[in-house]
Amino acid sequence: MALDTTSPAAKSPADTGPSTPAGTPGLSVRDKLVLFVLCAAQFMVALDFSVLNVALPVLGADLGMGDAALQWAVTAFALPSGGFLLLSGRLGDLYGRRRLFLAGLGLFAAASVLATFAWDPASFLTARALQGIGAAAIVPTGMALLTTTFPEGPQRDRALALSGTLMSLGFTVGMVLGGILTDTLGWRSTMGLLGVFALIVLPLAPVLLTESQSPERPRLDIPGAITVTGGLLALIYALTTAAEHGFGTLDVQLTLAAGVLLLAAFLRIESRTEQPLVSLPMLRRPSVAWGNLGGLITFSMMTTIVFVLTLYLQDTLGLSPFQTGIVFGVQGISAAVAGSLVPRFVGRLGARRVLVAGLAGQAVFTAALLLTGTGTLGVVLATAVASLACFFHMGAIIAYGITVTSGVPNEEQGLATGLVTSSQQLGLTVGIPLLGVLATTADDLTAGYRTVVALDAAIVLAAALLIAVGLRRKSSVG
CATH class of the missing domain: 4.10.860 (DNA Excision Repair, Uvrb; Chain A)
Known part of the structure; x- marks a missing residue:
């Protein structure tokens, strides 16, 4: 059945094109606190994806983990955090999103404390797996609580923009903080930081969040x-x-x-x-299918660029880890600026157009990395170009979240946001194995870097063109 476009609930920037947010009421103090709790939890999970990377050699030496086992310090978290997302989103729909969010937050906090004080590889990897299970509960239910708390339109757009900005920033900030904390306080402080985040959010969440679940209790x-x-x-x-x-x-x-x-x-x-568990008619919605493709592509390809650019800046251009952190810090500022501006563009142009423009801009400025050269000027140009690519990347993140969740009934928001977060988590996982390995296995790192950058830009541009065509079809339900 087609969406009734005369109904306010059916209208969305993804479907109706340009709109104006004029006259939209501001957020109350309570709404702002709710938004803080939900976004802080998302930021914490994104931070966990990258904060440990720099610390792995030191961690391995301390706990007696060989090089082969070190991979599991990352994999033990990535497996459950990505694998249980859809199931967690649906369980939240059926049995209470607030309930599952709090359970995941409590588990994540306890697991972070265990990881901080781990005494051997088994205890550490167990803690990482428990963190992953907690994250799988936090992310989809937190997103669903956000989309059901803030009504569809400019308020939700701003909330999703902030959430998407912090999700992307969390990955970048984690890379910078991981090096600083490991050098100054040791690798355990990276896990302790996550525990501190969880313990700040945990007491606030029960007070501020209200329960949200499907009015019916269908069989799982x-x-x-x-x-x-x-x-x-x-x-x-x-x-x-x-x-x-x-x-x-x-x-x-x-x-x-x-x-x-x-x-x-x-x-x-x-x-x-x-x-x-998943409504196939929902998956056939153009906004859901093409929107999630956009999310998967923008996350996976930008993650790849961050990985190969880190190698290029240090191994080819000779930057120290701290100087490399500054480069990514500039990218973080660019992402924050985009997070404040993109909702305005969504309000004027519609989420579909912003998604396509974000992917196209990310592709163009990713390709421009091929022209940056070496030396001091090369570093400056690489920083500027990568920051512009990150600006458009953030636009794509915000627009795809709005596109996928617009027009979805509240009782299915957990499923919709489970799909959104699955795209995020898979994107963070698949980019480096698919493309980054071309740089690490190449005889010449510079040649490998250029190959990855060129392929990365081509994939993002092709996705932008496909999504521009695919989203021209009107979303339908059933």
């Missing part, structure tokens, strides 16, 4: 939950392992095949069950 789709969770776990494991060992190893090939087969089985199950 157990076969769908098993296949989608198993498929995502297998896919994420294969991609994160490929980042270290390539796609030629048997375990990567087997788990990649298992992931594809399980996800195919999941789609077949969802097409036949009366109460599916």
Whole structure:
């Protein structure tokens, strides 16, 4: 059934094109505190994706973990945090988003304390896995609480803009803080920082957040939950392992095949069950399908650029880790500026146009990295160009979140935001294995860097063109 475009709830920047936010009431003090709690939790999870990277060699020496085992310091978090997202989003829809959000936050806080005081590899990896499970509960339910707390329109657009900005900033800030904390206080302080964040948010959340769940209590789709969770776990494991060992190893090939087969089985199950975990009509909405593709592409390709640019700045241009951190700090400022401006563009142009423009701008300025050269001038130009790419990247992040969640009924917001956050988490996971490995395995790092940058820009530009065409179709339900 087509959306009733005369209904206020059906209108969205993604579907109706230009609109104006004039006369929109401001947020109350309570709304601002709710927004702080939800965005701080999202920032904390994004920080966890990168804050430990620089500390891995020191951590390994302290806990007696070899190089092969160090990969699991990252994988143990990435597997459950990505694999359980859709299931957590749906559980929140059915049994209470606030309840699941608080449970995830409590688990994340306890796991961060355990990781801080870990005494051997087993205790540390257990803590990381528990952090991942907590993150899988926090992210989709937090996003669903945000979209159900703030009504569709300019208020929600601003809330999603802030959430998206902090999600992207968390990854970048984590890279900078990880080096500073490890050098000054040791690797344990990186995990302690996450615990501090969780313990700040945890007492506020029960007071400020109200329960939100589906008015009906349908049966949970157990076969769908098993296949989608198993498929995502297998896919994420294969991609994160490929980042270290390539796609030629048997375990990567087997788990990649298992992931594809399980996800195919999941789609077949969802097409036949009366109460599916994921509504296939929702997945067929152009705004949901194309919007999530935009999110997956912008996250994965920018994560790849951050990775290869870090190598290029230090190994080719000779920057220290601290100087490299300054470069990414400038990118962070650019992202913050974009976060404050993009909602205005969404209000005037519509989320679809901003999503396409964001991807196109990210592609153009990513390609411009090929022209920056070496020496001091090269560093300055690389900083400026990467910051502009990050500005457009942030525009794409904000616009895709608005595009996917606009027009979705409140009782399905957990599912919609579960899809949004799955795109984010998979994007953070797949970019480096797919493209970054071309730089790390090349005989000439500079040549490998240029190859990755060129491919990255081409992929983002192709996605922008596909999404521009795909989103011309009017979203429909059922």
